[in-house]
Amino acid sequence: MAAPQQQQIDLSTLSVDNLAAVKKQLDDELEHLTASFQKLRQAQTRFRECIGAVKGGVNDVNAGKTLLIPLTTSLFVPGTLSSTENVLVDVGTGYYVEKTTKDAISFYNAKVDQLTKSLTEIEKAVQQKGQNVRLVEEVLRRKALAGSSSS
Amino acid sequence: MADSQNLLQTLTDEFQNLQKDLSSVVEARQKLESQLQENKSVQKEFAGLDDNAKIYKLVGPVLLKQDKTEAVMNVDKRLEFIEAEIKRIEGQITELGTKQEKKKMEILQLQSQL
Numbered sequence: 001m002a003a004p005q006q007q008q009i010d011l012s013t014l015s016v017d018n019l020a021a022v023k024k025q026l027d028d029e030l031e032h033l034t035a036s037f038q039k040l041r042q043a044q045t046r047f048r049e050c051i052g053a054v055k056g057g058v059n060d061v062n063a064g065k066t067l068l069i070p071l072t073t074s075l076f077v078p079g080t081l082s083s084t085e086n087v088l089v090d091v092g093t094g095y096y097v098e099k100t101t102k103d104a105i106s107f108y109n110a111k112v113d114q115l116t117k118s119l120t121e122i123e124k125a126v127q128q129k130g131q132n133v134r135l136v137e138e139v140l141r142r143k144a145l146a147g148s149s150s151s
Numbered sequence: 152m153a154d155s156q157n158l159l160q161t162l163t164d165e166f167q168n169l170q171k172d173l174s175s176v177v178e179a180r181q182k183l184e185s186q187l188q189e190n191k192s193v194q195k196e197f198a199g200l201d202d203n204a205k206i207y208k209l210v211g212p213v214l215l216k217q218d219k220t221e222a223v224m225n226v227d228k229r230l231e232f233i234e235a236e237i238k239r240i241e242g243q244i245t246e247l248g249t250k251q252e253k254k255k256m257e258i259l260q261l262q263s264q265l
Contacts, residue, residue: 088207088214091192091193091196092189092190092192092193092196093186093189093190093193093226093229094208094209094210095193095206095207095208095209095217095222095226096206096207096208096209096214097196097200097204097205097206097207098204098205098206098207099204107196
């Protein structure tokens with residue numbers, strides 16, 4: 001990928017068509033980055049919900065209570081928590097690990113932290129891309145004006 | 152004259168096909184990369200577990216209990232496979248890139264002749 005500094009030097013030498021193409025490419029990249037940002041955000045929310053569910057649900061308060069377990073989106077069966085100590089955590093690629101509620105919470109917290117880091121990085125990239133898009137737009141506008149005034 | 156035009160059209164079509172192939176191969180490479188990351192994180196997770204920790208594998212609608220050593224081996228093998236696939240696909244990407252460059256040269260050459 002071309003570094004932004006490199007393109008800055010070349011921008012003024014590009015024709016209007018080339019500039020438009022560069023702008024389109026930058027716009028596409030920006031869109032892609034923003035979509036990724038939102039997906040990471042959603043994943044982070046889901047992990048936070050997991051933490052909430054484990055903290056609030058799998059505890060001694062609910063130990064003997066009858067729960068309604070969903071079999072499908074409209075069918076529930078009554079059941080009880082088999083264990084208030086352990087939960088099965090999805091660690092990825094189809095593997096589930098039995099963990100204590102404490103370990104599960106720290107696992108999810110670690111995931112949330114990882115995502116926060118990635119989100120900050122993407123945010124930075126999005127800002128940088130946005131700046132580049134504006135720069136290209138500016139040069140494009142100047143060129144278009146210069147071109148139309150001289151013709 | 153018409154022949155050169157036709158040739159130009161053919162070359163441009165071939166170039167666009169190469170472009171399509173390149174983007175689908177790049178997409179495959181990205182998918183592999185995300186699988187690699189996922190498996191690496193599972194590997195790390197397993198490394199931190201006790202030997203008697205209970206691990207279950209999701210096979211279809213069923214969770215099967217798995218031995219830790221077996222699960223670790225499984226994930227390691229998967230990682231090896233993915234890394235080999237990534238190398239192969241990167242080779243394809245470079246090859247397509249070179250083919251694309253050549254095609255571009257051919258097109259430019261033909262355009263300058265017209």
